Amino acid sequence: MSTEETKALTSQQIESFAERGVLKLDLGVSADFLNNIVEQVQPLYEPSHQQNPLLATRVQDAWKQLDSVRQLAVHAKVLTALEQLLGRKPLPFQTLNFPVGTSQYPHSDSIHFNTVPAGYMVGVWVALEDIDAENGPLIYYPGSHKLPYYSMQDLGLEPGYPQYQAYERRIQDVIAEHGLQPELGLARQGEAIIWHANLLHGGAARKDVNRSRHSQVTHYFFEGCEYYTPMESDQAKRKRRKPFWIPKTSDFQLPPEPWERPLPVRALRKVLRGLGLADE
Template sequence: MNGQLKHDSLTAEQVESFNQNGFLIIDIGLDDATIDSAISDMEIAIEEERDGRALWPGIRIQDGWKHSDAIKNIALNASAFDALAQLFARTPLAFQTLNFPVGTQQKAHSDTIHFNSMPSGFMAGVWVALEDVSLDNGALVYYPGSHKWPEYNMQDVGMGIGYDNYKHYESFIEARIAESNISPFYAELKKGQALIWHANLVHGGSKPRMANKTRFSQVTHYYFKGCKYYTPMNSTPDNIAWRQPTWIDEKETLSDKLVRMAKQQAKKLVKRF
């Protein structure tokens, strides 16, 4: 992220919309070159193998920022940081990227089952469309206002901690949606647009109307300064599964790292001879 946070990049109406609905669609000024480079890096990563097995099985690439400058630059986009800082009144800290070549069709959930903070509420996601997104290729689906629900955990579901019981959490959320009568919102974004959502907002992936269509996208998850961080799915009131996130920062790009490693290797060769 370059420069100082502006903290005033959004209008009062946009802030109010986020507070009421739990999400906001904005233009973060991404250029086509960055987007196209991110897609190219994703395509390379998807084809990559190690010991004859796919490095990224399935439909998502986790923490691609460690290997792609373009993915990292999207995660550190200044406009997204400014908007997050204004919405949460704290400095955002990017800690995870997820990249998808197609729609996920993921069942409805809230990110607060996966990530949370103390004090609570200081986690957010930013979903960036790397190509036009519609119902044809699988738009994300959000439930406006659901961020005001309680932060449900495995104890609320009546199950023990751990991913083995996650399907029961999904069923719990489906029932909660049905009884709430909230109408879903399908996020149809243009290439380069971003959707910011509150961590407790219930969301998922819709089934695409057309098969075999790509839906390149990137999600970056953010915590905020001045908090402690943990994994609710693996936590009980008496035993918190604390997290120590690796922050995504711009101290060293991948290119810089390669140069530094090359210089270190050259020094070793000089010493050897």
């Protein structure tokens, strides 16, 4: 990024992100491309949504099946902007696609994904159709990324996803304690909203439940870090992550799922002995 032409963001946009923890960016992608994602993802949603298209749901990592989803996750303007914002190479590792608003309670992504050093993770939400105040836009709290990175222990909770609802209640207390004021993430088709790892955000109420709200979120880590899941970590041990980075090209091979990997020889022999099919 040695010339102005290679940059996606102005210095004012970078300063705004540092202050607010959130930034809107027009990706300049065609409506046909985004409409194609909506159409291709639709069959991947669970059967209950197929029967009732207004039911809230999501599909994770559709990029593994749909190249259009992968292309949006590695969009050059997004990658350039993220490198400008954090000064390191961004590494996309997860996509989520949504057909309607989530009405999700506010949370910080840093409870799910964090790094050492802290803060090298962002979420990028792309409007696959126009999003207004009626069809369940994002809701976020500008400046909340400057709060501490709350762990489960900081909030008086045991680590683990069974405690997630209690975590959400604690975050509501944090919002009230600090007098944080929300904004709605209103966006036109093709606009992206980038948020800092620690920004409190969620889904606003769906005022018109008969409308869709197609969107795609991609989560990014950055190179040169240790990656872990704070929700499942404690002070003694971090639950480390070993992400498979979403590739920039379509000629890739996915690693085998854990259940597809061959058992180590010693483990296999132990299983066979347990079945009486091998000598002690």
